[in-house]
Amino acid sequence: MAKTKHKQRRPKTKLNVYFACHMRACFASLGRMVRASFANFITILVIAIALTLPLTFYVATKNVSLVTQDWSSASTQITIYLKADLTRIQTQDVLHELRANTNIANVRYISPTRGLNQFAKVLGSSEITHLLRCNPLPGVVILQPILSLRNPAQLQQLANRLQEMSSVDIAQLDMQWLQRLDGIINLANSAVFILALLLGFGVLLIIGNTIRLATRDEHREIAVFKLVGATNAFIRRPFLYIGIWYGFFSGVIAWVLVSVIIDWLQAPVSSLASSYGGRFILQGLSFDAGLSLVLISMFLGLMGAWITVNRSLKAHY
Amino acid sequence: MIQFKNVSKKYTNGHEALKHVSLHIRPGEMAFLTGHSGAGKSTLLKLIIAQERVSRGQVIVTGKELDALSRGQIPHLRRSIGVVFQDAQLLTQQTVFENVALPLLVSGFNYYEIGKSVRAALDMVGLLEKEKYLPLSLSGGEQQRVSIARAIVNRPTLILADEPTGNLDPELSAEIMRLFENLNASGTTMLIASHDLSLIASMHHRVLTLKQGMLINNGKD
Ligand SMILES: Nc1ncnc2c1ncn2[C@@H]1O[C@H](COP(=O)(O)OP(=O)(O)OP(=O)(O)O)[C@@H](O)[C@H]1O
Ligand SMILES: [Mg+2]
Numbered sequence: 001m002a003k004t005k006h007k008q009r010r011p012k013t014k015l016n017v018y019f020a021c022h023m024r025a026c027f028a029s030l031g032r033m034v035r036a037s038f039a040n041f042i043t044i045l046v047i048a049i050a051l052t053l054p055l056t057f058y059v060a061t062k063n064v065s066l067v068t069q070d071w072s073s074a075s076t077q078i079t080i081y082l083k084a085d086l087t088r089i090q091t092q093d094v095l096h097e098l099r100a101n102t103n104i105a106n107v108r109y110i111s112p113t114r115g116l117n118q119f120a121k122v123l124g125s126s127e128i129t130h131l132l133r134c135n136p137l138p139g140v141v142i143l144q145p146i147l148s149l150r151n152p153a154q155l156q157q158l159a160n161r162l163q164e165m166s167s168v169d170i171a172q173l174d175m176q177w178l179q180r181l182d183g184i185i186n187l188a189n190s191a192v193f194i195l196a197l198l199l200g201f202g203v204l205l206i207i208g209n210t211i212r213l214a215t216r217d218e219h220r221e222i223a224v225f226k227l228v229g230a231t232n233a234f235i236r237r238p239f240l241y242i243g244i245w246y247g248f249f250s251g252v253i254a255w256v257l258v259s260v261i262i263d264w265l266q267a268p269v270s271s272l273a274s275s276y277g278g279r280f281i282l283q284g285l286s287f288d289a290g291l292s293l294v295l296i297s298m299f300l301g302l303m304g305a306w307i308t309v310n311r312s313l314k315a316h317y
Numbered sequence: 318m319i320q321f322k323n324v325s326k327k328y329t330n331g332h333e334a335l336k337h338v339s340l341h342i343r344p345g346e347m348a349f350l351t352g353h354s355g356a357g358k359s360t361l362l363k364l365i366i367a368q369e370r371v372s373r374g375q376v377i378v379t380g381k382e383l384d385a386l387s388r389g390q391i392p393h394l395r396r397s398i399g400v401v402f403q404d405a406q407l408l409t410q411q412t413v414f415e416n417v418a419l420p421l422l423v424s425g426f427n428y429y430e431i432g433k434s435v436r437a438a439l440d441m442v443g444l445l446e447k448e449k450y451l452p453l454s455l456s457g458g459e460q461q462r463v464s465i466a467r468a469i470v471n472r473p474t475l476i477l478a479d480e481p482t483g484n485l486d487p488e489l490s491a492e493i494m495r496l497f498e499n500l501n502a503s504g505t506t507m508l509i510a511s512h513d514l515s516l517i518a519s520m521h522h523r524v525l526t527l528k529q530g531m532l533i534n535n536g537k538d
Contacts, residue, residue: 020427
């Protein structure tokens with residue numbers, strides 16, 4: 001008799017029970033967090049700041065690589081030193097050939113005379129032109145490759161081809177400093193990766209530790225749950241949700257923090273850029289990146305909670 | 318229902334709490350377990366719900382050999398056994414109602430479905446009007462009765478009670494015992510640890526006696 005009464009009360013499907021258990025654990029843990037609001041707020045803030053550090057670094061390198069892309073398109077050039085004994089006609093021929101080359105966007109010629117004048121101007125004395133019996137400078141051509149030709153290998157190939165022209169003495173690609181910068185940026189990127197890894201681990205520990213403190217108070221309660229036949233999954237569930245909530249709120253706050261920092265930096269960056277005659281708008285976190293941040297942070301919260309609650313579950317039989 | 322085969326229990330500190338205990342309690346039986354303080358009564362009950370594991374011998378409960386159960390099976394075993402603990406073992410942050418509801422919650426019922434059962438159990442121990450209280454605002458006897466209500470709420474086939482009347486006055490004790498007898502009459506197997514010998518003597522049920530970890534009286538033959 002009693003048994004059949006029980007059967008009727010049992011919810012229709014196992015899935016229903018499962019879902020109901022999850023909903024209850026999810027909102028009960030939220031309620032528990034709200035009740036202990038101050039301590040939790042501090043914890044959430046700590047996690048958020050831990051997340052903000054690598055994030056800011058990430059945004060910064062993203063912006064730096066944007067800047068250098070601009071630079072590399074503006075300043076990649078090939079300098080050609082013509083042979084010294086070229087006649088005026090031969091020089092014109094070379095320039096004509098270069099201007100006809102479809103890989104070259106812009107050709108600027110500096111004649112030996114102009115070169116010498118510039119040299120004299122740098123030295124601050126026109127005496128030198130008189131002292132030298134003949135002009136020792138070769139003709140110089142400065143080329144800008146077309147924009148589609150921006151990768152180092154292609155540029156080097158173009159320079160090699162120019163080098164083979166009969167009237168060219170030396171063709172030189174001015175790219176080394178850019179390669180160095182590229183290297184530095186790559187280094188910074190791996191540093192960000194390592195830093196993010198470390199800080200992510202830190203977040204894991206912070207959340208884990210918080211949950212550990214929470215479960216220390218509940219140690220006795222966990223024992224009671226076990227004695228009335230709760231499965232580990234049942235006991236674990238509210239703690240896991242606490243971890244997820246921590247992750248969620250911290251992720252959102254970190255997102256807001258980074259956005260605020262970028263907003264705040266925009267003004268000084270703009271004035272710096274304009275002093276160089278440029279314009280630069282800082283790129284913030286994209287919506288996708290922000291969303292991934294929140295998801296990752298929730299996942300870290302879940303992991304932290306999982307590890308700690310499992311440890312305290314093992315303590316009871 | 319419960320079978321001990323030559324069971325010994327040695328705690329990790331080396332103390333041997335039970336020595337070569339063999340006993341058999343049949344389904345539907347009601348039995349008392351007595352003995353001096355420290356005789357091993359609580360230890361024996363803890364073995365039955367797998368809260369402790371035997372050092373030697375076998376414990377068989379509802380046909381299952383406990384040592385052979387995996388960790389995952391133990392919760393299911395415990396759900397079929399109602400336990401009244403010597404120290405009430407209540408959740409201090411939760412109300413009387415929530416405490417009594419616990420065995421139903423852990424087996425997947427939700428709050429809407431269980432109100433009736435919980436109130437029925439509270440009514441049986443005379444605490445219906447205190448369902449919203451927190452355990453710490455109750456007297457020791459009241460806390461113990463909450464623990465009793467929790468043990469009977471899901472109508473288990475086996476109830477273990479460790480000093481269930483330890484904090485109760487004679488009148489309430491007699492009432493709780495009558496409750497246990499009623500449950501037993503409806504088919505529940507009962508094993509009750511107690512050293513209230515006069516109460517036990519007044520009830521004419523089987524009595525098992527432990528002395529320094531040994532079963533000196535099986536209550537049979
Ligand atoms: N967790 C433990 N670790 C070590 N020794 C223990 C443990 N629990 C109990 N004991 C010892 O085992 C013996 C039996 O304890 P038990 O709690 O079973 O006695 P009891 O008969 O229930 O006594 P009481 O009537 O006082 O409740 C005692 O001497 C006790 O000191
Ligand atoms: Mg005891």
